[in-house]
Amino acid sequence: MTSTRYASPSYNGKIKAKAFRYIQILLCTLLTIGCVFPLIWLVDFSLVKANELFGKNFLVWPKKPHWENYYLALTDGKVPQYLVNSVIVTFVSVGLIVLLSVMMSYGFTRMKWKMSKVFLNIVLLGFMIPIHATLLSNFITFSRLNIQDSPIALIIPYVAFNLPQATFIMTGFMDTIPNAIEESALMDGCGIIRLLFTIVFPVLKPAIMTVIITSFINVWNEFIMAATYLTSDRFRTLPFSIYNFAGMYSSNYSAQFAVMTLSALPSLVAYVILNKHITKGIAAGAVKG
Amino acid sequence: MDKIRRNKFVIFFLVFPGLLVFTFAVLYPIFMSAFYGMTDWKGIGEFNIVGFENYRKVIFEDKVFRTSLLNAAALAFFTVFIQHPIAMFFAIITDKIGGKLESFFRAVFFIPCVISIVVTSKMWVNVLNANYGLLNKFLEAINLKFLKQDWLGHKDIALFSVIFVIMWQGFGYAYLIYYSGIKGIPEELLEAGRIDGANSWQQFIKITLPMLKPVILVNVSIAITASLKQMEPIYLMTNGGPGTRTQFVANYLYMLAFNAQKYGYANAIAVVFVIVCLITTVVVQNIFKSKD
Amino acid sequence: MKLLKKSLAAVLAIALLLGMSACGAEKASTSPTPEAKTPETTPEPGKEQITINFFSNLPDRTAGQGLLEQTIIDNYMNENPHVTIKVEALQDEPYKQKFQSYVASNNLPDIFNVWGQPAFFQAVMEKGYAAELNPDDYKDYGFFEGSTTDFSYNGKLYGLPRNQDMTTVFINKAIFEENNVKIPTTYNELVEAAKAFRAKGIQPLSINGRDKWILNLFFQDLVIKVSGNQRTIYDASTGKTSFASDPDIRKAAELFKGLVDAGLFQDSFTSADYGAAQNLFLQEQAAMFYMGAWEVGMASNPDNSEHFRQNVALIPFPVVEDGKGKVTDVCAWNGGGYAVSASSPVKDEAIKLLNYMMHPDNWPKIGWQKGLVVPGQNYKNYMTGNENVLQVQLTDILNSATSMSGTPWNDFNPGDWKSNVENLIQEFAAGITTVDEFLTALDNVVPK
Structure with a gap:
């Protein structure tokens, strides 16, 4: 009897804690629905006939999935071709961003020269410059140089606009690591290029991971520069396929939804596989940025 | 060894490629825009130099430019005072949930951020469509028919719909940053609070919030500058309409250059836009610094 | 973890290499400027291979005007195997934006859609971006009276209308x-x-x-x-x-x-x-x-x-x-139509294509008989009695119009x-x- 007496407050407390926990989980579940339900709706209606969208139900059960929507997306939507373009542009851009930002950061933090702070600040200024302000004049410049309508016209600005953040993350990280190993390597007469690749890169791994992830997301999803600088179909990147396809199949919503689903898929799959690294990388990048 | 650290050639080799790309694609175009902004170029044929006339018009006369800035301010306001508290709230409760569920929710909340803005914007255009959209159908299904709206077409609602979509898309970022901030609070501090008998609310006010301050500052300043720079969702959802009710600076200058053939004027806007962004960032940073 | 990073690095390196070589190769074969004429395509005996860039505002190639345009383009390529026509098509508003950016960079495609309206076409004609056409070519094309007015500037013809709008x-x-x-x-x-x-x-x-x-x-x-x-x-x-x-x-x-x-x-x-x-x-x-x-x-x-x-x-x-x-x-009015770029390296071929498209046997005849358009050229001779109801009703309204x-x-x-x-x-x-x-x-x- 006595035991219940003493136990009761903590028993109540336990119930309360349990209740709290369920409320917390419930709220999170609601938010989960808010985050993914529109996407489920999208996938759902990509599997039915276009006119079912005008029916009463807000979800339908595709008794017989209309895979031909996906067939259209793959053929006329040219998703595979755009995917390849996206992969090429993204990998080259991200590779260059990493390489250049490591080199620059090393130059800014470890090399001794008068103007290093000034130049570092100039690069960091890029944080604040909206990409859209450069669209008009870059377009003219690129066409004068005859590099518009080639992957180069995307890679250059993608690299340029991701450099400030990358450099910021790299310099921040470099400041926290001691340079004893480099010192001894340099003493041993190691050249600067070998030093970079054999010593600096491995040490910077976490920062590089962060840079890869943040710039990958930026570059992979970029739309307005791709829409402005590229003209012919063969170099277009994935985000553009939806835009293009919407014109061609303006009356077929299901097919449009199929293209949207397919374009969202690669980054979604990558995210599911790498989600721990990605969330960690983003958080690290943002807090430092 | 110090010699190699001062070697001009090595420094040049390290820094030049990056600087070159950056200068070529970021700085140079802004100088060019400053020049184009002083012309009456229509994007076709020759042009005349008109001096600072365009800049004067942008700053003192252009009502649409002003609307665009106000819309950005509205977006920043809603992001900071609605999206962020919600994001922080969920960061705290996911932290409490713990275990597999915690990682699951954390992963899911970030999903909208990894999907291309083109997909999400086009998706929301369909969700918000007044005729067949998911939202209106949902309202009808739960007997809230009277709430049905012309979400993107109504003059007084469109802006809020656009703001909502942008907040939806960006929620994951705000959430993740708060989440990692909370993870950074030492467990002992919270434990100490608990032993002192602080309830959840007191614990939040006395411990969590002060500890999160640096993260909040970073997050808020990111939100404000990002609000200024919005373009794709507007371009893809409303193109600034109805009228100019949902116009944002970047979309406005794009329209002027490529639809209205006011290439020179649009470039003037681009330059003013850059200056506004710089000033905003500096002001925000200074306010936060003085508060720190 | 380590494996992942290694493989990532490897993929990255490969992509870099691939990307570089791809860029290099692509660069050589892009725009059909005279000096970039691709040496790797073996020219057919007699006729040189040419590419005509076609910029259209009809993205839906499976219905209506877009279908008609594509049909004629395909026919032309079949009849002229040495010609490749590359079509870029966007909806009206994106089309206008892109057109503007082409003009601004002086990079107009060889043949493109225009609207015969001062707001759109006048500056293009005035600044010499459109190639001059020879009105004598079209004497027998049956264009309606006045329909080419807005495609002309200073008494010279620069474009052809395609429909009666x-x-x-x-x-x-x-x-x-x-x-x-x-x-x-x-x-x-x-x-x-x-x-x-x-x-x-x-x-x-x-x-x-x-x-x-x-x-x-x-x-x-x-x-x-x-x-x-x-x-x-x-x-x-x-x-x-x-x-x-x-x-x-x-x-x-x-x-x-x-x-x-x-x-x-x-x-x-x-x-x-x-x-x-x-x-x-x-x-x-x-x-x-x-x-x-x-x-x-x-x-x-x-x-x-x-x-x-x-x-x-x-x-x-x-x-x-x-x-x-x-x-x-x-x-x-007569709105949509075509013009040829004055600076096109294949200007003459592009004009040939234009003339083929608007030939009475092509745009007006195929378009009318397949029920795709109401042409801007006389289509009385092509009446088959199988017109769809919209074509019939529209012809009635147009024929009885007083202004x-x-x-x-x-x-x-x-x-x-x-x-x-x-x-x-x-x-x-x-x-x-x-x-x-x-x-x-x-x-x-x-x-x-």
Whole structure:
């Protein structure tokens, strides 16, 4: 009897804690629905006939999935071709961003020269410059140089606009690591290029991971520069396929939804596989940025 | 060894490629825009130099430019005072949930951020469509028919719909940053609070919030500058309409250059836009610094 | 973890290499500038391989005008194996943006779509971007009288129109019948119809208000029906009279507002683009659809449901009670057409292609007989009796027309007039501005 007496407050407390926990989980579940339900709706209606969208139900059960929507997306939507373009542009851009930002950061933090702070600040200024302000004049410049309508016209600005953040993350990280190993390597007469690749890169791994992830997301999803600088179909990147396809199949919503689903898929799959690294990388990048 | 650290050639080799790309694609175009902004170029044929006339018009006369800035301010306001508290709230409760569920929710909340803005914007255009959209159908299904709206077409609602979509898309970022901030609070501090008998609310006010301050500052300043720079969702959802009710600076200058053939004027806007962004960032940073 | 990073690094390195070599290779074979003429394609004996870049505003290549354009292009390539035609197609608004950017960078494709309207084409002709055409080539092409006027500048011809354009009210007879609504012939009946459909939860009329220009046309139709004078709106647009003080224009603006208030346009019309608006009508969710005559192909497109094709029809724009305009005063013009770039390296070949396309046996004949368009060239000889209902009705209206407007008022002045008046009418239609504010704002943007 006595035991219940003493136990009761903590028993109540336990119930309360349990209740709290369920409320917390419930709220999170609601938010989960808010985050993914529109996407489920999208996938759902990509599997039915276009006119079912005008029916009463807000979800339908595709008794017989209309895979031909996906067939259209793959053929006329040219998703595979755009995917390849996206992969090429993204990998080259991200590779260059990493390489250049490591080199620059090393130059800014470890090399001794008068103007290093000034130049570092100039690069960091890029944080604040909206990409859209450069669209008009870059377009003219690129066409004068005859590099518009080639992957180069995307890679250059993608690299340029991701450099400030990358450099910021790299310099921040470099400041926290001691340079004893480099010192001894340099003493041993190691050249600067070998030093970079054999010593600096491995040490910077976490920062590089962060840079890869943040710039990958930026570059992979970029739309307005791709829409402005590229003209012919063969170099277009994935985000553009939806835009293009919407014109061609303006009356077929299901097919449009199929293209949207397919374009969202690669980054979604990558995210599911790498989600721990990605969330960690983003958080690290943002807090430092 | 110090010699190699001062070697001009090595420094040049390290820094030049990056600087070159950056200068070529970021700085140079802004100088060019400053020049184009002083012309009456229509994007076709020759042009005349008109001096600072365009800049004067942008700053003192252009009502649409002003609307665009106000819309950005509205977006920043809603992001900071609605999206962020919600994001922080969920960061705290996911932290409490713990275990597999915690990682699951954390992963899911970030999903909208990894999907291309083109997909999400086009998706929301369909969700918000007044005729067949998911939202209106949902309202009808739960007997809230009277709430049905012309979400993107109504003059007084469109802006809020656009703001909502942008907040939806960006929620994951705000959430993740708060989440990692909370993870950074030492467990002992919270434990100490608990032993002192602080309830959840007191614990939040006395411990969590002060500890999160640096993260909040970073997050808020990111939100404000990002609000200024919005373009794709507007371009893809409303193109600034109805009228100019949902116009944002970047979309406005794009329209002027490529639809209205006011290439020179649009470039003037681009330059003013850059200056506004710089000033905003500096002001925000200074306010936060003085508060720190 | 380690493996992952290693593999990532490897992939990255490979991609880098691939990317570099790909860029290098692609660079060599891009634009058909003379010096970049690809040496790797082995030229056929006799004829050199050429590529013509074709820039079109008809992205849907499977129906209507887009299908017609693609059909003719395919025919041409079959007949001329040494010619490759590369088509880039975008919807109207993106097309205009992209066109502008091509012009700004002096990179126009070899052959492109133009609108024969001062707002669009005049500057292009004036600055010498379009190649001059030889009018003698087209003596026997049967272009309607005056249809090439807006494609000419200083007495020289720079482009060819493809269609006879006219604003058209498409209707779905079944929706009218099922709901016992009278097909409107007058303004008041249109208001009644709008209210009746609204009461039953049906969208009365679908319109692509996001594209704005369509609203200008609708307004012009109202002005014509009120004033009975095609000049009224142009006189105000050029500053001879004023929008705010012209009683007919004011009346038309009030009528326009009356229709908006009656809920004539579908929900979300200000955010509906061309495809969305048309789709609503094709899916039989809206009773009417306001669009140009170039959509007559809807009645023969097999992708549209049988039920729809049997019930689609068109009506003349309703007259206004007490208005001076007759049902035969129509808003019609020659809009879309083609021109060739003056700086094209394959200019002569592009002109050959243009002449082939617009040849009486091709665009007008195939287009008319397949029920895809109403050509801007004489199509009387191609009557087969199998025309779809829309073609027949449209021909009737055109044949009985007593006056035609010419270039729509929003395209009438060059410069930023177009974007100004299009923004203003969208604001007005969305209920942001009043009649007074709308008309005064129009007067303020009239070029002085």
